[in-house]
Amino acid sequence: MGRLVLRRLSATVPVLLLVTAGVFLLLHLTPGDPIDVMMAESVDATVKETLRRELGLDRPIYVQYAAWMGRLLRGDLGRSIRNGEPVIENVSRRLRPSLELAFFAMAISLLVAFPVGIVSAIRRNTAIDRAGATFALFGICMPNFLLALLLIFFFGVTLRWLPISGYTDPFEEPWNGVRSLALPAITLGLALAAVITRTLRSSLLEALGEDYVRTARAKGLSEWRVIWGHVLKNALIPVVTVLGLQLGTLIGGAVITEYVFALPGVGRLVVDAVFARDYPLVQGVVLLIAVGFIVSNLLVDVLYGWIDPRIRAR
Amino acid sequence: MATTNPLAALDVSRRNFLRLCAAASGASLVSLDARAALAAEPRRGGTLRVGFYIEAATMDPHLSGSKIDRQVYHNIYEPLVTLDVKLGIKPGLAESWQQPDSKTVVFKLRRGVKFHDGTDFNAEAARFNFNRMKTEPKSVRKGEVASIDSVDVVDAYTIKINLKRPDAALLATLTDRAGMMVSPKIAQERGSELERNAKGAGTGPFEFVEWVKDSHLVIKRNESYWNKQGGPYLDRVRYRPIPDDTVKLQSLQTGEIDVMDYVQPRDVAGVKADRNVVVVDVPSLADFAYQLNHTRPPFATKALRQAVAYSLDLEQIVRGVWLNVGVPANGPIPPTSWAYDRSIPPLKRDLAKVKAKLAEGGQPNGFTFTMTTNNIPINVQEAEVIQAQLREAGITMKIKLVDSATLLSDGNNKNFEMISYQWSGRPDPDGNTYQFYKTTPGTSLNWSGISNPQIDSILDKSREASSQAERKRLFSELTKILQDELPMVFIVHPIEPKAFSPKVQGYEPIPDGMMRFKDVWLA
Numbered sequence: 001m002g003r004l005v006l007r008r009l010s011a012t013v014p015v016l017l018l019v020t021a022g023v024f025l026l027l028h029l030t031p032g033d034p035i036d037v038m039m040a041e042s043v044d045a046t047v048k049e050t051l052r053r054e055l056g057l058d059r060p061i062y063v064q065y066a067a068w069m070g071r072l073l074r075g076d077l078g079r080s081i082r083n084g085e086p087v088i089e090n091v092s093r094r095l096r097p098s099l100e101l102a103f104f105a106m107a108i109s110l111l112v113a114f115p116v117g118i119v120s121a122i123r124r125n126t127a128i129d130r131a132g133a134t135f136a137l138f139g140i141c142m143p144n145f146l147l148a149l150l151l152i153f154f155f156g157v158t159l160r161w162l163p164i165s166g167y168t169d170p171f172e173e174p175w176n177g178v179r180s181l182a183l184p185a186i187t188l189g190l191a192l193a194a195v196i197t198r199t200l201r202s203s204l205l206e207a208l209g210e211d212y213v214r215t216a217r218a219k220g221l222s223e224w225r226v227i228w229g230h231v232l233k234n235a236l237i238p239v240v241t242v243l244g245l246q247l248g249t250l251i252g253g254a255v256i257t258e259y260v261f262a263l264p265g266v267g268r269l270v271v272d273a274v275f276a277r278d279y280p281l282v283q284g285v286v287l288l289i290a291v292g293f294i295v296s297n298l299l300v301d302v303l304y305g306w307i308d309p310r311i312r313a314r
Numbered sequence: 315m316a317t318t319n320p321l322a323a324l325d326v327s328r329r330n331f332l333r334l335c336a337a338a339s340g341a342s343l344v345s346l347d348a349r350a351a352l353a354a355e356p357r358r359g360g361t362l363r364v365g366f367y368i369e370a371a372t373m374d375p376h377l378s379g380s381k382i383d384r385q386v387y388h389n390i391y392e393p394l395v396t397l398d399v400k401l402g403i404k405p406g407l408a409e410s411w412q413q414p415d416s417k418t419v420v421f422k423l424r425r426g427v428k429f430h431d432g433t434d435f436n437a438e439a440a441r442f443n444f445n446r447m448k449t450e451p452k453s454v455r456k457g458e459v460a461s462i463d464s465v466d467v468v469d470a471y472t473i474k475i476n477l478k479r480p481d482a483a484l485l486a487t488l489t490d491r492a493g494m495m496v497s498p499k500i501a502q503e504r505g506s507e508l509e510r511n512a513k514g515a516g517t518g519p520f521e522f523v524e525w526v527k528d529s530h531l532v533i534k535r536n537e538s539y540w541n542k543q544g545g546p547y548l549d550r551v552r553y554r555p556i557p558d559d560t561v562k563l564q565s566l567q568t569g570e571i572d573v574m575d576y577v578q579p580r581d582v583a584g585v586k587a588d589r590n591v592v593v594v595d596v597p598s599l600a601d602f603a604y605q606l607n608h609t610r611p612p613f614a615t616k617a618l619r620q621a622v623a624y625s626l627d628l629e630q631i632v633r634g635v636w637l638n639v640g641v642p643a644n645g646p647i648p649p650t651s652w653a654y655d656r657s658i659p660p661l662k663r664d665l666a667k668v669k670a671k672l673a674e675g676g677q678p679n680g681f682t683f684t685m686t687t688n689n690i691p692i693n694v695q696e697a698e699v700i701q702a703q704l705r706e707a708g709i710t711m712k713i714k715l716v717d718s719a720t721l722l723s724d725g726n727n728k729n730f731e732m733i734s735y736q737w738s739g740r741p742d743p744d745g746n747t748y749q750f751y752k753t754t755p756g757t758s759l760n761w762s763g764i765s766n767p768q769i770d771s772i773l774d775k776s777r778e779a780s781s782q783a784e785r786k787r788l789f790s791e792l793t794k795i796l797q798d799e800l801p802m803v804f805i806v807h808p809i810e811p812k813a814f815s816p817k818v819q820g821y822e823p824i825p826d827g828m829m830r831f832k833d834v835w836l837a
Contacts, residue, residue, distance in 0.1 A: 033718030033726075039379050039454060043759070047456055054451075083371060084506060085527075093527060142503055149560065153733045157564050164568060166554060167529060262556040264528030277719045 012294045034081045034277040045086045078280035098265035102250035108189030116202030127140035139194025148187045149262040165262040184261040203235040244300030251292035360836035361550040365562045365571040374513035375491040379454045388828045393493030416480040423471045427540045429497035431514030437467040442498040444656040451457040458492040480778040487740030490526045519546035519832040530554045547835035577811040579639035596823040597650045598810045599739025603802040609763040617675030619800040625707035627663040635696045643804035645793035647744040650825040653743040655790040668707045680708035687734035689715040725761040764801035
């Protein structure tokens with residue numbers, strides 16, 4: 001297991017290099033200039049030039065990238081152009097709501113997807129299965145922002161059960177914090193649940209057709225024991241793969257959901273930073289998102305080994 | 315909403331708008347709910363929760379380049395002079411002022427004013443602030459105080475400002491960030507940390523408490539505020555960014571916030587019908603237009619600029635796109651200004667004239683050009699309506715949608731043919747004209763590249779003229795020339811509706827759109 005983790009980690013270096021270089025290039029090729037945005041109402045061209053020189057924005061792109069890389073290797077992500085705040089502080093503050101949201105969304109999706117998926121597989125081609133399929137279709141087709149607005153309208157405006165915007169830290173005020181994350185977590189969780197339900201159902205069906213299932217049934221095991229003890233574990237691999245990819249996306253920020261619910265997460269940060277052409281900040285967030293993906297994929301690989309010892313042995 | 319409120323007018327035609335401006339300026343204090351205001355005395359206490367579309371950028375008024383910052387500043391900092399509802403200048407931290415000659419202004423400062431950190435506000439502090447604005451490398455105020463040569467301390471409570479050249483717009487400029495006084499002690503000790511923490515830095519009716527980035531910014535009542543008349547009544551004000559307009563509005567309707575900064579035109583009619591929300595139409599200083607690039611074809615040719623201008627039906631644009639939450643513009647000066655000349659009508663659509671102008675410009679069969687505009691819904695709608703109107707006149711317009719960073723760099727680099735320009739406006743007409751139409755080499759807000767000696771001379775004269783009547787005459791003359799030369803085609807002076815919970819009382823709608831909460835209280 002240790003070697004697997006090590007091998008995976010060494011593979012991340014070229015990935016990170018490629019991602020950062022690609023984003024750096026794209027960002028600088030996009031028209032627009034951070035100083036123009038910052039001083040949109042100023043007519044003073046000399047002030048702008050001074051600032052540009054001070055921030056090193058007048059140098060060639062490859063020099064700027066090398067300088068950024070150099071600082072990164074010393075553990076310095078630089079400072080935001082817009083407000084002078086260290087990028088690391090900015091990003092870590094924003095990471096917390098995103099992680100909490102990812103956690104709640106995951107929890108909701110698993111709580112929904114497992115029962116629905118399992119029942120759909122066992123009761124294949126019954127009304128229950130079709131209801132499950134309808135739910136999944138709804139979850140996959142429903143655009144995020146529309147579901148968010150519907151939830152706001154129903155639970156926030158009509159019933160007034162939940163707050164419709166803003167963020168309270170659940171570690172400071174547990175009850176209000178959970179309430180503030182409830183609607184965005186449901187928004188993300190339902191779509192995710194839909195995907196997982198379908199994946200779980202189909203991989204369960206596949207596993208149910210295997211010989212060992214017939215053997216287990218022949219031994220006289222109850223259907224429940226067959227599913228829980230034998231089939232589920234074998235059907236989990238595709239589900240874990242999907243979960244891992246989704247976790248990466250969630251850490252990178254659910255831009256639209258964060259935007260609609262006024263949640264101060266990573267997604268909104270990176271979008272605002274792109275609009276402001278705040279190069280160091282965008283670079284910092286992208287690096288974080290890339291690391292997020294790598295870590296969640298690593299987690300998936302480790303989980304594979306735990307679920308299926310044959311993978312561990314390889 | 316009581317019907318006595320002059321701002322309740324639902325249908326805002328151009329004439330109504332003018333009447334509305336006049337009414338607003340006549341009322342000394344517009345109560346949101348006249349009945350409640352009559353029935354009750356202002357009450358102390360409570361927290362006002364304010365929703366803004368975006369978060370503040372910095373707490374240092376000398377480094378600020380964003381409109382939303384000013385919303386907070388006008389409660390914690392105070393300028394030397396302030397605006398009344400008619401955009402007249404009234405005393406602020408300066409009790410009175412004199413102009414012994416056109417290049418000198420003497421301010422008598424208010425005594426007994428303390429910064430929130432306990433230090434005195436006096437002439438030395440004022441001089442420190444002006445020097446900081448002029449010399450601090452990152453100062454965004456440099457352009458605004460460029461006409462100031464030096465500031466002398468005459469005595470402990472008198473300063474003399476020596477100007478390089480006459481500047482009739484200076485007082486109006488000092489009503490905002492350029493006139494705001496920061497505690498010298500805090501500015502020196504805290505340095506760039508002041509951008510994030512303004513504790514103790516101002517003299518205003520409220521003190522900075524905390525700013526949790528991306529979450530909220532809180533200010534509290536200044537218990538030892540120098541002005542003992544009226545408020546501050548509120549215990550606290552809590553600002554919160556809510557980027558989505560629909561969600562912000564719903565937050566107000568469900569009582570999660572008490573005030574929102576701006577209601578989109580598309581929501582105005584619906585919100586006015588909601589009894590749980592009070593809408594105040596705040597006339598703005600803004601000037602929304604399109605700059606035409608004079609430095610390259612097709613708009614290097616005056617007749618083609620005119621062909622475009624005479625193709626447009628502004629009434630239709632204001633009605634269809636802005637849903638009458640604004641008025642057609644006759645030029646850069648908004649109807650809220652003393653310099654607005656209502657005898658000059660906005661340009662009228664005239665297709666026969668367009669035909670003649672096209673022929674005169676050497677394009678009798680019409681021509682094709684590209685308009686650059688922001689990719690936001692109302693801009694896109696406006697662009698599409700303009701496109702359709704031009705098509706009827708035989709002119710083909712392509713639309714290039716960009717984000718605001720690209721728009722700014724395209725404008726600054728004159729990389730456009732016609733480009734959207736939405737200026738939030740300044741209290742003095744100089745702020746809506748000089749920097750846009752004065753001949754300036756290199757980067758400036760004169761994106762069109764217009765260079766016209768007659769315009770230059772009027773602009774310079776308007777800075778030197780001492781009487782307001784004389785300046786008004788000059789600005790009328792300027793407006794007429796602009797309608798002919800067309801560095802910009804002017805579209806609309808928007809209204810900036812703000813929405814409140816009915817329990818919010820005592821808000822005074824000053825046309826600069828800033829929400830000053832000194833006399834606001836919660837019923």
